[in-house]
Amino acid sequence: MYKTVMMKPHDHVAIALAAIPEGAVVHVICDSQTYTVQLKDGIEFGHKFAVVPIAEGQDILKYGEVIGVALSDIEIGSHVHVHNVEGKRGRGDKLGDSVKP
Amino acid sequence: MTASNHKFWGYRRADGQVGVRNHVLILPTITCATQAARQITELVHGTVSFIHQHGCAQVGVDYEQTFRTYAGMGMNPNVYGVVVLGLGCETHQARSVAQDIARTGKPVEVVSIQDEGGTLMAIAQGAKIAARMVQDASAQLRELCDFSELMIGTECGGSDACSGISANPAVGVVSDRIVDAGGTAILAETTELIGAEHLLAKRAVDDKVSKRVYEVIAAMENRAFHMGVDIRTGNPSPGNIRGGLTTLEEKSLGAANKSGSRPLQELIDYAQRPSRKGLVWMDTPGHDIEQLTGMVAGGAQIVLFTTGRGTPTGSPIAPVIKIATNTPIFQKMSENIDMNAGTIIDGAESITSVGERIFDEIASVASGKLTKAEILKQHDFGIWRIGPTF
Numbered sequence: 001m002y003k004t005v006m007m008k009p010h011d012h013v014a015i016a017l018a019a020i021p022e023g024a025v026v027h028v029i030c031d032s033q034t035y036t037v038q039l040k041d042g043i044e045f046g047h048k049f050a051v052v053p054i055a056e057g058q059d060i061l062k063y064g065e066v067i068g069v070a071l072s073d074i075e076i077g078s079h080v081h082v083h084n085v086e087g088k089r090g091r092g093d094k095l096g097d098s099v100k101p
Numbered sequence: 102m103t104a105s106n107h108k109f110w111g112y113r114r115a116d117g118q119v120g121v122r123n124h125v126l127i128l129p130t131i132t133c134a135t136q137a138a139r140q141i142t143e144l145v146h147g148t149v150s151f152i153h154q155h156g157c158a159q160v161g162v163d164y165e166q167t168f169r170t171y172a173g174m175g176m177n178p179n180v181y182g183v184v185v186l187g188l189g190c191e192t193h194q195a196r197s198v199a200q201d202i203a204r205t206g207k208p209v210e211v212v213s214i215q216d217e218g219g220t221l222m223a224i225a226q227g228a229k230i231a232a233r234m235v236q237d238a239s240a241q242l243r244e245l246c247d248f249s250e251l252m253i254g255t256e257c258g259g260s261d262a263c264s265g266i267s268a269n270p271a272v273g274v275v276s277d278r279i280v281d282a283g284g285t286a287i288l289a290e291t292t293e294l295i296g297a298e299h300l301l302a303k304r305a306v307d308d309k310v311s312k313r314v315y316e317v318i319a320a321m322e323n324r325a326f327h328m329g330v331d332i333r334t335g336n337p338s339p340g341n342i343r344g345g346l347t348t349l350e351e352k353s354l355g356a357a358n359k360s361g362s363r364p365l366q367e368l369i370d371y372a373q374r375p376s377r378k379g380l381v382w383m384d385t386p387g388h389d390i391e392q393l394t395g396m397v398a399g400g401a402q403i404v405l406f407t408t409g410r411g412t413p414t415g416s417p418i419a420p421v422i423k424i425a426t427n428t429p430i431f432q433k434m435s436e437n438i439d440m441n442a443g444t445i446i447d448g449a450e451s452i453t454s455v456g457e458r459i460f461d462e463i464a465s466v467a468s469g470k471l472t473k474a475e476i477l478k479q480h481d482f483g484i485w486r487i488g489p490t491f
Contacts, residue, residue: 005266015262015345017446046262046345063265067351080347087348089295090325090332
């Protein structure tokens with residue numbers, strides 16, 4: 001059985017505490033809830049996967065707090081990382097030229 | 102002699118502060134004097150110094166911040182005495198820095214390369230003074246001191262997804278223990294608290310501190326806005342991202358765990374000495390060495406440094422206890438990393454238990470046990486510059 005951790009009950013993601021191959025079924029436990037997830041991608045040690053479906057544009061929760069926003073729809077069991085999540089803070093690239101010196 | 106709970110063996114200074122080391126610091130106030138300073142450390146046992154590129158053609162708040170950093174390094178209680186080494190014509194005058202340090206009552210002397218008539222005479226003069234100070238320092242005995250006299254810096258660098266689960270929460274336990282013992286714990290790296298500021302503002306002792314939390318966060322975030330870039334191009338770093346951290350907010354929420362759960366007493370400027378005990382936040386960037394230098398210049402005698410990717414970081418004057426967030430990196434870089442919090446990930450140990458081990462290690466290191474970074478002479482130093490060089 002592959003080790004995982006999910007920080008808070010309302011989180012959308014869990015963390016792999018071992019490399020987990022694509023197609024493996026994992027049981028993620030957080031408080032009294034258990035999520036049974038079949039992984040759609042191989043997940044490296046320390047990386048995240050979705051435990052619930054996440055819609056494009058939706059805020060993503062970890063530690064019970066917002067860690068970013070989904071760039072596309074993310075299915076249960078998919079790798080959640082820089083390819084489908086962007087940060088909401090420190091986004092100087094999203095401002096017009098007006099604020100640049 | 103062994104250190105018991107809440108006690109350690111330290112060096113009492115003239116101003117009442119306590120050092121955990123007894124260094125003689127060769128302090129170059131200008132980049133032009135750093136090579137001569139390094140030469141003195143080659144000649145005289147028991148001396149330390151650092152290389153840097155600052156100290157001239159600086160103005161305004163940038164001048165002040167660099168000045169405060171130099172003076173703070175000299176004033177840190179881990180330093181027995183200081184030889185301040187200048188060139189002579191620089192903006193950051195050795196004599197002015199020495200005057201600030203002298204307020205602590207510790208031995209301070211000034212050597213100027215231009216006044217001495219060149220590098221070799223300056224080295225000889227500095228070495229003569231340093232040799233005398235080192236012998237005096239060696240005659241000082243450690244005495245039993247209380248944990249309430251400790252100021253502990255906390256830092257994470259080379260973070261991975263385990264940082265926020267294992268080592269940072271364990272350091273949070275230690276932070277609470279230090280605060281409960283009457284000491285001071287420094288939280289820093291403002292950049293890596295962007296996205297977690299609301300959690301810390303809620304713990305502020307009053308509205309003024311809470312307001313400052315949002316101000317320093319806004320100032321840091323504005324720097325990214327003014328550069329027109331996504332802060333993620335630099336933070337989280339490529340190594341953080343390979344370690345599983347996706348956004349700055351995610352990194353910040355993990356980093357904030359180092360602060361434990363006690364009230365936030367004040368928010369201080371870079372390299373400023375806290376005016377209150379308990380948990381304080383120093384406004385520093387996330388850059389490991391600039392943050393470390395700011396905390397040590399602010400008076401931290403020991404720094405706790407968590408790392409997931411592995412790092413050699415150390416300070417010339419403060420022991421840095423490095424703590425691995427995962428067992429594989431602890432095993433891979435054991436020459437650099439002192440302790441393993443990866444046991445939490447492995448399911449072998451609780452967060453509290455690791456926190457207790459770190460707390461005990463602080464007593465040992467404060468009493469003289471050397472850290473890996475000290476043994477490897479990892480004498481890192483970097484100033485957070487907030488203005489251009491002219």
